[in-house]
Amino acid sequence: MQNVAAKIGVSITTVSRVLSGQAEKYRISKRTADAVFKVAAEMGYVPDQVARGLRIRRTNTIGLIIPDISNPFFSTIARYIEINARKYGYSTILSDCQEDTQMEIESIHLLQSRKVDGLILCPIGEDSDHLMAIVNSGLPIVIVDRYFPELACSYVISDNYKGAFEAVSYLIENNHHSIGCIQGRINTSVNINRVRGFRDAYKKSNIPLDESLIVGENFGKKDGYIGAKILLSRKTRPTAIFSASNLISLGAMRAILEEGLTIPDDISMISFDDQPYSDYLVTPMTTVAQQTSEIGQIAFTLLHSQMKSESKPMVESIILPTKLIIRKSVKKLELTV
Amino acid sequence: MQNVAAKIGVSITTVSRVLSGQAEKYRISKRTADAVFKVAAEMGYVPDQVARGLRIRRTNTIGLIIPDISNPFFSTIARYIEINARKYGYSTILSDCQEDTQMEIESIHLLQSRKVDGLILCPIGEDSDHLMAIVNSGLPIVIVDRYFPELACSYVISDNYKGAFEAVSYLIENNHHSIGCIQGRINTSVNINRVRGFRDAYKKSNIPLDESLIVGENFGKKDGYIGAKILLSRKTRPTAIFSASNLISLGAMRAILEEGLTIPDDISMISFDDQPYSDYLVTPMTTVAQQTSEIGQIAFTLLHSQMKSESKPMVESIILPTKLIIRKSVKKLELTV
DNA sequence: ATGAAAGCGCTAACAG
DNA sequence: CTGTTAGCGCTTTCAT
Numbered sequence: 091m092q093n094v095a096a097k098i099g100v101s102i103t104t105v106s107r108v109l110s111g112q113a114e115k116y117r118i119s120k121r122t123a124d125a126v127f128k129v130a131a132e133m134g135y136v137p138d139q140v141a142r143g144l145r146i147r148r149t150n151t152i153g154l155i156i157p158d159i160s161n162p163f164f165s166t167i168a169r170y171i172e173i174n175a176r177k178y179g180y181s182t183i184l185s186d187c188q189e190d191t192q193m194e195i196e197s198i199h200l201l202q203s204r205k206v207d208g209l210i211l212c213p214i215g216e217d218s219d220h221l222m223a224i225v226n227s228g229l230p231i232v233i234v235d236r237y238f239p240e241l242a243c244s245y246v247i248s249d250n251y252k253g254a255f256e257a258v259s260y261l262i263e264n265n266h267h268s269i270g271c272i273q274g275r276i277n278t279s280v281n282i283n284r285v286r287g288f289r290d291a292y293k294k295s296n297i298p299l300d301e302s303l304i305v306g307e308n309f310g311k312k313d314g315y316i317g318a319k320i321l322l323s324r325k326t327r328p329t330a331i332f333s334a335s336n337l338i339s340l341g342a343m344r345a346i347l348e349e350g351l352t353i354p355d356d357i358s359m360i361s362f363d364d365q366p367y368s369d370y371l372v373t374p375m376t377t378v379a380q381q382t383s384e385i386g387q388i389a390f391t392l393l394h395s396q397m398k399s400e401s402k403p404m405v406e407s408i409i410l411p412t413k414l415i416i417r418k419s420v421k422k423l424e425l426t427v
Numbered sequence: 428m429q430n431v432a433a434k435i436g437v438s439i440t441t442v443s444r445v446l447s448g449q450a451e452k453y454r455i456s457k458r459t460a461d462a463v464f465k466v467a468a469e470m471g472y473v474p475d476q477v478a479r480g481l482r483i484r485r486t487n488t489i490g491l492i493i494p495d496i497s498n499p500f501f502s503t504i505a506r507y508i509e510i511n512a513r514k515y516g517y518s519t520i521l522s523d524c525q526e527d528t529q530m531e532i533e534s535i536h537l538l539q540s541r542k543v544d545g546l547i548l549c550p551i552g553e554d555s556d557h558l559m560a561i562v563n564s565g566l567p568i569v570i571v572d573r574y575f576p577e578l579a580c581s582y583v584i585s586d587n588y589k590g591a592f593e594a595v596s597y598l599i600e601n602n603h604h605s606i607g608c609i610q611g612r613i614n615t616s617v618n619i620n621r622v623r624g625f626r627d628a629y630k631k632s633n634i635p636l637d638e639s640l641i642v643g644e645n646f647g648k649k650d651g652y653i654g655a656k657i658l659l660s661r662k663t664r665p666t667a668i669f670s671a672s673n674l675i676s677l678g679a680m681r682a683i684l685e686e687g688l689t690i691p692d693d694i695s696m697i698s699f700d701d702q703p704y705s706d707y708l709v710t711p712m713t714t715v716a717q718q719t720s721e722i723g724q725i726a727f728t729l730l731h732s733q734m735k736s737e738s739k740p741m742v743e744s745i746i747l748p749t750k751l752i753i754r755k756s757v758k759k760l761e762l763t764v
Numbered sequence: 765a766t767g768a769a770a771g772c773g774c775t776a777a778c779a780g
Numbered sequence: 781c782t783g784t785t786a787g788c789g790c791t792t793t794c795a796t
Contacts, residue, residue, distance in 0.1 A: 091773070101783045106775060117781055139541045140480045141773035144788050149477060151541075154521075159509070165502035172496070172523045181541060184491075184521040186509045203473045204488075204518060311703065343707045366648065367704045370680045428789070438767045443791060454765055478789035481772050 094135050098125045109137060151181050153201030153209045157189045163363055163382060170386025171210055178394055195220045208393045210234060215278035230396035234389045236279045246388045246408040250280050253378040253412030254287025257360045261330045262295050265423035266358060270328040272317035272338050274309035284334050303328060314341025322349050336363035354421035364415055374417035381410045431472050435462045488518050490538030490546045494526045500700055500719060507723025508547055515731055532557045545730045547571060552615035567733035571726045573616045583725045583745040587617050590715040590749030591624025594697045598667045599632045602760035603695060607665040609654035609675050611646035621671050640665060651678025659686050673700035691758035701752055711754035718747045
């Protein structure tokens with residue numbers, strides 16, 4: 091910057107002002123401004139954002155904490171967050187905390203020390219103590235996918251309850267009265283709501299629910315495999331499975347195939363999370379689709395409005411509808427008496 | 428920091444030294460050091476990495492440029508880069524440049540202005556002019572997935588040639604003599620090598636290659652659909668398809684299903700990129716697996732060694748083997764005479 | 765074993 | 781319309 095200024099015989103202040111688009115404001119002559127642009131370009135000068143950040147106490151940087159970026163559900167969300175952030179001049183620092191609450195905590199501290207202007211967080215989700223502090227610290231933050239009623243914080247999630255309710259109701263309409271549920275990580279809002287939807291669909295139809303039909307303890311592929319194995323080994327096999335995530339479904343399918351069973355002839359299935367490949371599975375899968383790209387976009391928009399506003403921002407909760415995509419994995423059962 | 432220093436009645440210099448782990452070096456008394464740690468923790472003091480970065484001219488930050496983070500191939504690579512980076516104290520700034528060379532250029536400039544210590548780049552890959560400048564700028568950089576022979580720069584890629592060669596040879600061994608190739612983005616090293624492998628497998632077997640069997644122009648789902656449609660509408664349909672990416676395969680499968688054909692009875696198929704769902708497709712897919720997590724890990728390791736060394740780093744090229752995973756999508760043809 | 769002070773590159777009062 | 785100057789929070793030389 092020194093050099094640029096010297097070359098034109100002008101002060102670095104002027105250079106700074108022109109390059110930060112404040113030429114107008116300070117009524118700098120067009121001639122000077124043009125010269126600055128020209129020389130800066132020639133010399134390949136590019137302002138140091140680190141120094142700038144230190145001075146203006148704003149880094150134009152957001153933090154993004156994700157439990158597993160290789161999960162297509164999260165990577166799609168991440169994509170739309172990053173794209174929108176960049177559109178508004180923010181860079182995104184990514185942290186994959188590997189489904190580990192301790193890492194989540196460390197990531198938050200790290201990002202704070204890097205002076206991010208805001209934070210988007212997909213929490214592991216069983217525990218919110220460590221989130222309390224940061225929400226209260228005044229750092230703009232929005233939570234995605236999971237939420238905590240006790241936290242005064244904006245969030246954007248899917249309507250997991252209704253999504254599950256519709257899916258299970260659809261199974262019941264097809265005369266399934268013994269439906270297994272392979273749930274995800276217990277004590278997360280996502281799971282609680284999906285299981286609640288499952289239960290309420292049963293309740294609505296006055297079908298008694300055998301509690302042992304609910305199995306599983308996390309959202310992974312392995313958990314789906316184990317859950318399905320358990321369900322399939324029951325004395326009376328359920329006629330359908332409701333799976334709480336795409337990964338669970340993959341694991342469950344392995345178990346089902348291993349047992350020599352066919353979807354939907356031997357057992358019907360509905361899976362949460364639509365995927366590009368859902369249509370091309372052994373049996374095209376009926377799924378509960380979430381609006382992942384919208385989740386990402388809205389998350390950034392919410393954060394952006396917080397970062398812009400001076401005052402303590404109001405908390406906004408966005409709940410996006412899901413959509414039941416009917417394919418071929420559910421068979422209509424004959425009513426036997 | 429002021430406050431911490433004041434509270435113990437010591438200079439900020441001392442606080443800085445203790446907190447940056449240099450207490451030993453400056454032979455600061457254990458008593459003082461302990462006090463510093465204690466008070467800093469009490470006050471919730473956490474050093475400002477932005478100020479630190481400005482002063483020491485190193486941000487402990489790397490840039491990661493990816494064409495599409497929602498593609499599971501890239502998101503897995505990104506994951507292992509980020510995880511390793513964090514292990515060594517680096518934060519990762521992510522940029523999804525949406526398969527657009529112009530955005531790739533902008534992202535590079537942006538990351539430079541943010542003073543990243545190094546850069547990992549999955550280039551769009553047809554053009555390398557803009558990369559020349561940055562490689563020569565001395566910024567540590569490693570290129571992933573695609574590469575440019577003219578660039579003196581470390582890279583880590585899969586052995587695309589051999590992967591394709593093995594896949595197509597396998598088809599030929601199963602007596603397929605009319606194999607369609609749905610290629611990816613032309614003029615990328617990835618595609619060039621895969622198509623070269625395809626050609627050489629033909630050549631090795633002395634089977635004449637009808638050039639019109641090579642179709643397609645990008646790695647996306649849509650391109651796979653179009654490519655397959657073209658192949659399937661030929662007077663004499665190929666007996667097998669070699670697909671250059673996971674997304675291409677998804678599109679191709681759609682076309683195949685639409686035509687009422689079955690894999691592998693009507694047409695055999697091999698796809699590049701193994702996926703968690705490959706085993707559960709209509710027909711379990713025979714694939715060419717790349718070592719994505721290793722690619723990510725090695726990419727960071729290469730970058731790290733560059734960032735540590737003072738001298739101009741040597742360029743290292745790592746080529747990882749692929750693995751043919753045989754499932755059920757290839758049928759052994761009878762030899763007809 | 766510790767401190768004073770300079771300075772990283774930039775911006776914003778304040779002063780013309 | 782432009783320049784002078786102080787200072788963001790930290791590290792590091794030099795001094796003691």
